[in-house]
Amino acid sequence: MNGLTHFLAMGGYARFLWPCYGITFAVVFLNIYWARRLNARARSEARRRLAMREELVLEEQA
Amino acid sequence: MNWTWFHRLGSPPHVYRLARTLTPWFAWPAALLIIAGLYGGLVLAPPDYQQGDGFRMIYVHVPMAILSIMIYTIMGVAAGVGLIWRMKVAHAVAASCAPIGASITVAALATGSLWGRPMWGTYWAWDPRLTSELLLLFLYLGYMGLRSAFDDLQRADRASALLAVVGLVDVPIVHFSVVWWNSLHQGSSLLRLGGPTIYTAAMLVPLLMMIFGFMLYFAAILLMRLRGEVLRRERTASWVKEALAT
Numbered sequence: 668m669n670g671l672t673h674f675l676a677m678g679g680y681a682r683f684l685w686p687c688y689g690i691t692f693a694v695v696f697l698n699i700y701w702a703r704r705l706n707a708r709a710r711s712e713a714r715r716r717l718a719m720r721e722e723l724v725l726e727e728q729a
Numbered sequence: 730m731n732w733t734w735f736h737r738l739g740s741p742p743h744v745y746r747l748a749r750t751l752t753p754w755f756a757w758p759a760a761l762l763i764i765a766g767l768y769g770g771l772v773l774a775p776p777d778y779q780q781g782d783g784f785r786m787i788y789v790h791v792p793m794a795i796l797s798i799m800i801y802t803i804m805g806v807a808a809g810v811g812l813i814w815r816m817k818v819a820h821a822v823a824a825s826c827a828p829i830g831a832s833i834t835v836a837a838l839a840t841g842s843l844w845g846r847p848m849w850g851t852y853w854a855w856d857p858r859l860t861s862e863l864l865l866l867f868l869y870l871g872y873m874g875l876r877s878a879f880d881d882l883q884r885a886d887r888a889s890a891l892l893a894v895v896g897l898v899d900v901p902i903v904h905f906s907v908v909w910w911n912s913l914h915q916g917s918s919l920l921r922l923g924g925p926t927i928y929t930a931a932m933l934v935p936l937l938m939m940i941f942g943f944m945l946y947f948a949a950i951l952l953m954r955l956r957g958e959v960l961r962r963e964r965t966a967s968w969v970k971e972a973l974a975t
Contacts, residue, residue, distance in 0.1 A: 674772070678782030683847050687840045691789040694836040695946065698829055702953035709957035714973055716964045 741959045742968035744818050748952040748959075755949035762942030769935030777932075786844040788935060791918075792943040793837035794862070798900050800830035800947060801865060804872070805897035808890035817962050820886035823893055824876065825954035829947060831869035838862060849913055857906040858914035865903055868896040882962060 677684045737743045770788035777784035804826035811819035841859070842852045853859065872889050879885035907916045918926045919936075963969055 677785065678776060680781065680783040680786075680847060683843045684783065684786055687786045687843045688789055690839045690843075691793060691836050694793075694832045698832060698950050699953075701828060702950050702957070705954055705957035706960075709960040710973060713960050713964050713969050717970055717973070720965065 739816050739818055741818060741821075741963045741966070742972065744821075745956055745959050745963075745968075745972055748955045752949050752952045755945045755952065759942050759945035759949055762938045762945065766935045766938035766942055769931070769938060774932045774935055775929065780848060783844070783847055784932075786840060787918075788939045790837065790840040790844055791936060792939045793833050793840055795940060796943055796947055797830060797834040797837045797862065797865060798903050799944070800826050800833060801868070802897065802900055804830060805893045805900070808893035811886060812890045812894065817886075818959065820890065821955055821958035821962060822951070823890060824886070825951050825958050827869055827873050827876075829950050829954070831866060831873065833947075834862065834866040834869060838866065845913075854913050856913045857910040858903065858912050861899060861903045861906050864899055865896075868892070868899060872896070 675681060675685075766788060770785055774785070776782050804823045807819045807826065808823040810816055811823060838859075841862075845854070846852050872893050875892055876885045876889045879888060906912060907914050960969065960972070
């Protein structure tokens, strides 16, 4: 057995150990994605509101 | 002592800018520590004398489990501060913690389950540690569900904060469950009277790196979410225009 297959076999625990790491890092990257999505949405929502307010101010002036 | 820095933490524009500046200072050390911890844990650490290579699941399970109760504590305390002093920023911190904490609790339960199968012979048992950790997940989900039931953000903040504070009672139960009751789960390997049970530096150092790495990772994600949460609460304030321009 070469080095890599030996490493990947993890002494027979591969089918428990790798899913363990897989789930953890899936959660790690999902959280990065969710945080970015939350920020993007909050920014576009805030932009929309600002635009609406500016429109109202212009209408009042007219 | 000058307390201005503390009072400024109540100011949304200051927190928004501070969060943006600090995020990379947590994110990069987190990435480095986690990568080094992975190498140390998966490659350099020797196999355990009882569990062989299976013990390496500790390097993801323990950081996830510690974070799950640490994040809840931060969430509960922040919600309490928001409730008592009516601080918007504190509510924004609590709201930012919940989805991170919930997903990390899922990871703690799933990795524990995968570790339990080869070592205990079962994926799940209604054991005090496991059950109180599952309750923690329900508290996070309940908090998030309650928040989404309100259209008004301020009412959502106040109602959910109460649940978060009451739920704090589960935190010591999770932590001490292995001491108070007969548990299938092993006792704490690190924070125990008489020092850690892991003596070998090659095993212990990667674990500490993973724990601190994931704590910094959490701080970075929290700061990222906090910006979004602060912005949602301050949509019409004049500083928002400035913040959006950059």
